[in-house]
Amino acid sequence: MASGDGIQIPSRLPLLLTHEGVLLPGSTVRFSVDSPRNMQLVSQRLLKGTSLKSTIIGVIPNTRDPEQDTDDLPSLHKIGTAGIAVQVVGSNWPKPHYTLLITGLCRFSVTSLLKERPFVLAEVEQLDKLEQYMTPASEGVTAEDVELGKLSHKFYQAAVQLLGMLDMSVPVVAKFRRLLDSLPRETLPDVVASMIRTSNKEKLQVLDALSLEERFKKALPMLTRQIEGLKLLQKTRKKSPDNEKTVLSVRKGGVFPGRQFNLDEDEEDEDDDGDDTAALERKLHRAKMPEAALKVCLKELKRLKKMPQSMPEFALTRNYLDLMVELPWSKSTKDCLDIRAARTLLDNDHYAMDKLKRRVLEYLAVRQLKTLLKGPILCFVGPPGVGKTSVGRSIARTLGREFHRIALGGVCDQSDIRGHRRTYVGSMPGRIINGLKTVAVNNPVFLLDEVDKLGKSLQGDPAAALLEVLDPEQNHSFTDHYLNVAFDLSQVLFIATANTTATIPPALLDRMEVLQVPGYTQEEKVEIAHRHLIQNQLEQHGLTPQQLHIPQDTTQNIISSYTREAGVRSLERKLGAICRAVAVKIAEGHTVTKTGALSPENPAQLGDIAAPPEMPIMIDHVALKDILGPPLFEMEVSERLTLPGVAVGLAWTPLGGEILFVEASRMEGEGQLTLTGQLGDVMKESAHLAISWLRANAKTYHLTNMVGGPDPMEGTDIHLHFPAGAVTKDGPSAGVTIVTCLASLFSGRLVRSDVAMTGEITLRGLVLPVGGIKDKVLAAHRAGVKRVILPKRNEKDLVELPANVRADLDFVIAANLDDVLNGAFDGGFPGTAGTHTQPQLSSKL
Numbered sequence: 001m002a003s004g005d006g007i008q009i010p011s012r013l014p015l016l017l018t019h020e021g022v023l024l025p026g027s028t029v030r031f032s033v034d035s036p037r038n039m040q041l042v043s044q045r046l047l048k049g050t051s052l053k054s055t056i057i058g059v060i061p062n063t064r065d066p067e068q069d070t071d072d073l074p075s076l077h078k079i080g081t082a083g084i085a086v087q088v089v090g091s092n093w094p095k096p097h098y099t100l101l102i103t104g105l106c107r108f109s110v111t112s113l114l115k116e117r118p119f120v121l122a123e124v125e126q127l128d129k130l131e132q133y134m135t136p137a138s139e140g141v142t143a144e145d146v147e148l149g150k151l152s153h154k155f156y157q158a159a160v161q162l163l164g165m166l167d168m169s170v171p172v173v174a175k176f177r178r179l180l181d182s183l184p185r186e187t188l189p190d191v192v193a194s195m196i197r198t199s200n201k202e203k204l205q206v207l208d209a210l211s212l213e214e215r216f217k218k219a220l221p222m223l224t225r226q227i228e229g230l231k232l233l234q235k236t237r238k239k240s241p242d243n244e245k246t247v248l249s250v251r252k253g254g255v256f257p258g259r260q261f262n263l264d265e266d267e268e269d270e271d272d273d274g275d276d277t278a279a280l281e282r283k284l285h286r287a288k289m290p291e292a293a294l295k296v297c298l299k300e301l302k303r304l305k306k307m308p309q310s311m312p313e314f315a316l317t318r319n320y321l322d323l324m325v326e327l328p329w330s331k332s333t334k335d336c337l338d339i340r341a342a343r344t345l346l347d348n349d350h351y352a353m354d355k356l357k358r359r360v361l362e363y364l365a366v367r368q369l370k371t372l373l374k375g376p377i378l379c380f381v382g383p384p385g386v387g388k389t390s391v392g393r394s395i396a397r398t399l400g401r402e403f404h405r406i407a408l409g410g411v412c413d414q415s416d417i418r419g420h421r422r423t424y425v426g427s428m429p430g431r432i433i434n435g436l437k438t439v440a441v442n443n444p445v446f447l448l449d450e451v452d453k454l455g456k457s458l459q460g461d462p463a464a465a466l467l468e469v470l471d472p473e474q475n476h477s478f479t480d481h482y483l484n485v486a487f488d489l490s491q492v493l494f495i496a497t498a499n500t501t502a503t504i505p506p507a508l509l510d511r512m513e514v515l516q517v518p519g520y521t522q523e524e525k526v527e528i529a530h531r532h533l534i535q536n537q538l539e540q541h542g543l544t545p546q547q548l549h550i551p552q553d554t555t556q557n558i559i560s561s562y563t564r565e566a567g568v569r570s571l572e573r574k575l576g577a578i579c580r581a582v583a584v585k586i587a588e589g590h591t592v593t594k595t596g597a598l599s600p601e602n603p604a605q606l607g608d609i610a611a612p613p614e615m616p617i618m619i620d621h622v623a624l625k626d627i628l629g630p631p632l633f634e635m636e637v638s639e640r641l642t643l644p645g646v647a648v649g650l651a652w653t654p655l656g657g658e659i660l661f662v663e664a665s666r667m668e669g670e671g672q673l674t675l676t677g678q679l680g681d682v683m684k685e686s687a688h689l690a691i692s693w694l695r696a697n698a699k700t701y702h703l704t705n706m707v708g709g710p711d712p713m714e715g716t717d718i719h720l721h722f723p724a725g726a727v728t729k730d731g732p733s734a735g736v737t738i739v740t741c742l743a744s745l746f747s748g749r750l751v752r753s754d755v756a757m758t759g760e761i762t763l764r765g766l767v768l769p770v771g772g773i774k775d776k777v778l779a780a781h782r783a784g785v786k787r788v789i790l791p792k793r794n795e796k797d798l799v800e801l802p803a804n805v806r807a808d809l810d811f812v813i814a815a816n817l818d819d820v821l822n823g824a825f826d827g828g829f830p831g832t833a834g835t836h837t838q839p840q841l842s843s844k845l
């Protein structure tokens with residue numbers, strides 16, 4: 001190609017007008033073109049031509065604002081760069097365009113335009129001689145112009161200095177180093193200006209500098225500025241221990257901004273993607289994961305690099321690696337346990353529940369003394385809304401740990417715990433790993449909520465997976481199917497909650513220490529409401545005690561007439577409803593309800609009073625009815641005991657204690673017993689036992705059939721019904737109630753309307769102990785019962801009851817059915833020892 005008078009570019013050149021940067025001789029730039037003229041140029045000239053000449057085009061910077069660009073030709077910049085299109089790639093997405101890779105050859109100026117369509121063709125004059133790019137440095141600049149020589153030397157020195165500051169292991173830097181010595185010095189301003197960080201405007205200045213001297217002068221300040229910038233960066237790098245980051249920023253933001261990796265076409269191909277994976281790789285190394293996990297990740301990363309982005313597996317692998325980076329492999333919070341502070345915190349957060357709080361403190365104290373304790377997992381068992389979750393949260397706070405709740409209710413697929421294998425799009429890690437990602441430390445408190453509601457299905461047994469999670473022998477290498485590498489769970493503090501232990505899988509129950517959290521009494525609920533709930537609800541609704549006042553009376557009314565629960569969850573909700581209603585009133589700012597109920601001053605005043613409500617708004621009984629509607633629960637016990645054949649029992653359910661009505665009626669028939677109301681087998685047996693015992697003792701107790709015969713069952717059918725049929729009832733503890741109910745039916749006497757009872761019976765008329773005494777008695781107390789009949793061997797359980805409940809109730813301690821009947825009927829029962837006296841065994845504890 002070289003000849004005496006150098007290489008000539010064609011005198012007629014098609015021109016590419018571009019907004020995308022400035023091409024300088026000696027550099028290679030990628031241009032994306034989509035304007036009609038440029039598209040024509042590519043399709044008609046570059047893609048059709050066959051000679052080398054046909055690949056040479058002129059690149060002219062289009063200085064017009066791209067937004068304003070119209071079809072008519074802008075006045076052209078006077079100087080451009082002729083270049084060889086070394087690569088043309090077409091694409092239709094997102095719109096038709098070509099990407100051209102062009103290497104700049106030399107400057108030219110436009111002499112005249114020959115045609116404007118389909119693309120611009122111009123008569124041009126070559127400005128640089130092309131040989132200068134071909135001849136080595138030694139034959140370059142002569143000493144003719146001493147000034148220029150000095151300048152170019154200075155420039156060379158600066159370029160060497162810049163290189164000295166860069167990381168030679170980056171290929172583009174190494175290439176630059178080689179080129180620096182082999183290129184003629186006159187080409188340096190162009191080459192360097194296109195490589196270092198310069199704006200298009202600056203590049204344009206270099207392009208427009210036609211004399212060499214001017215070109216050096218224009219480019220030198222850009223080069224020195226880059227050196228200064230780097231020096232600054234390196235200073236901060238020395239201060240920061242994290243070298244990697246600085247290197248990254250030097251590469252990314254500094255010397256070689258993306259597009260300008262021009263020395264080598266191969267380098268050009270290292271696009272964002274490559275950068276991304278490199279960043280990901282650095283992150284993986286920094287995630288401090290165990291060796292084995294890192295190995296898996298690097299293998300996945302290697303696969304990722306080879307994958308086209310459009311492949312679904314790309315996103316899958318990418319997500320996986322992102323998760324691996326995010327997981328807290330060795331990040332933890334420091335435990336800060338001070339038992340005294342813990343006690344205060346637990347006391348401040350929770351009223352009552354002393355037994356539970358004491359046990360929790362013991363647990364924490366032991367943990368403090370023996371940090372590596374592989375102790376049992378605490379499991380709080382009790383009705384909803386008694387503060388199980390809330391205590392769990394307090395434990396996390398006292399330890400200074402993160403808290404995360406994992407709801408297990410209804411989970412019946414083991415991949416919920418252990419994750420899905422990464423074989424299909426949409427596979428996910430399980431809840432444990434997800435939780436760890438959320439809290440971002442490896443020693444949180446995990447509350448496994450409702451372990452008693454774990455299901456079982458074809459997809460495997462989640463309880464088995466949970467066992468692995470909880471087992472201290474295994475959980476240091478818990479393997480989630482999605483992660484497919486072990487994660488150490490041994491630092492996690494697990495706490496479980498359940499409504500009942502009955503449905504917790506035995507193997508799981510075996511690992512846990514069960515702490516019962518019984519329901520609250522009416523008084524405890526009032527205290528809880530006034531110490532905690534009202535305060536919280538006011539805050540949540542943006543109210544202050546100066547705006548809303550709920551007297552204790554009202555709270556009591558809410559508890560007895562609008563809620564029937566062992567915990568305080570609906571109470572909390574009702575209080576929330578009151579806050580909302582009051583917030584609306586205050587926001588409206590001017591109305592007092594028609595009844596005037598919301599104002600303490602004029603509760604009975606009627607009429608249209610348009611004054612702002614008095615502060616604080618007091619919620620009295622009238623206001624309560626106005627806001628919550630008519631009472632949901634009335635005291636129903638006494639009302640229902642108006643016929644013979646009805647008795648009140650006490651039942652225990654996972655939701656707390658309940659009062660349970662038993663109704664019986666008889667009709668002519670053949671001695672059959674019908675039972676209704678969703679009863680379990682044990683309950684049915686109790687009914688048969690009761691009937692047998694009553695028949696055997698009919699004479700003693702003067703029991704008769706409908707026509708007064710001595711066998712109560714003769715010519716008679718009995719129907720025994722347990723209302724509230726939607727709930728399955730089972731267990732032996734209704735025995736005494738059934739006996740009492742039938743004794744009432746057979747004798748025609750009314751059972752006392754304020755008595756409730758519980759106890760198992762035997763064929764011989766003994767009363768055996770039953771469980772859940774505290775919850776049952778509390779339920780009786782809630783329902784307004786005055787006397788409770790209990791098995792003798794349950795007497796010891798009464799100490800667990802709050803003093804005020806014990807004071808309010810009369811307890812009849814029954815060793816046999818005699819005692820029961822005697823206590824259940826006014827004035828005793830005929831035939832029993834106490835017929836004519838007050839019940840002897842009644843005690844007031």
Ligand code: ADP
Pocket residue numbers: 349350351352353383384385386387388389390391497528532533567568569572
């Ligand atoms: P659970 O987990 O037992 O169903 P929660 O912990 O969710 O119940 O409690 C429901 C609400 O009642 C929470 O707002 C909680 O703070 C409050 N609460 C329950 N028991 C108490 C208590 N003894 N003292 C103060 N607040 C309580």
